[in-house]
Amino acid sequence: MELLKQRIRQDGTVKGNDVLKVDSFLNHQIDVALLGEIGKEFRRRFADCGVNKILTIEASGIGIACITAQSFHCPVLFAKKSQTKNIAGEVYTTKVESFTHGKVYDVIVSRKFLGPDDTVLIIDDFLANGAALEGLIDLVNQAGARLAGAGIVIEKAFQPGGGRLRAKGVRVESLARVKSMSEETGVAFVD
């Protein structure tokens, strides 16, 4: 998605060789007009998949998921990073390791809102190691729902998550795939 790549080149900041800061438009301050275009692009790519629910994880996926859901005319469900105990079978639970924060979270969704009748599109801002995405896929599988695929805004294609998930047969559509980056030369995209 050229508009997004331009924006990353213009406003993204590289720290070291693997941190890409896009907090001026994507995951702290949010440009909702850009999200509108992102949502339309996800809709174009997953148009005929019967998606009836968008699944994401708090916090930075929520805005992207909500505006994408407008294009699909379906609800959003956001998985929560839980600090509380599983309430007697009311939730599906999975574990997600955060490399950024160096911890493992329990991630939950209520059983009421995900089940065998759902066809789910997972949305997230970043894909790198793939831990969050694998956790969300686990929740979809536990619910017996169908997975249409994953729509990712920025994939760090030099990290293993995207390759591993595609090899498992998951349809992963990333709108900007970063091949490499450095503080000196900025961001280079795949293609």
Place this chain on the structure above:
Amino acid sequence: MELLKQRIRQDGTVKGNDVLKVDSFLNHQIDVALLGEIGKEFRRRFADCGVNKILTIEASGIGIACITAQSFHCPVLFAKKSQTKNIAGEVYTTKVESFTHGKVYDVIVSRKFLGPDDTVLIIDDFLANGAALEGLIDLVNQAGARLAGAGIVIEKAFQPGGGRLRAKGVRVESLARVKSMSEETGVAFVD
């Protein structure tokens, strides 16, 4: 806002005398069409205030803020509950006590995205004790920004936050004000 009150009556669930669960449409699963109407209503109420930034707090405020921002044609900034240290003056920080989780969070926004040129509308899903809202107002004040007011989806009017903030001169617009609630009789609204 009648549409919202109807939805709360229909799909909200009261637990005890002070928990109102709206997780089927507002803060776990999200009805984005309803958020579109909520966003338009906030726009109607704060139409001529010169709002150029919507401020909210993760996580459940983000979807509401993003869709509201579409009606204002302005960006969203979401404050983060931080578990990391203040990075050498790069952020404004405040403390917010969560009554639900029984802890005190550091809440931060980057100084880059909030300053004296901003006129801010704060958006959140719930107002009860007012702790989160007071924290966000503190961030706006630290930045030297102007506060247009606060747009709240559901105010628990039987708790002290809304009254205390209005008494301080903050314009608080709540789309549904709950006067009282119980498991037996459901939700009663102010007016």
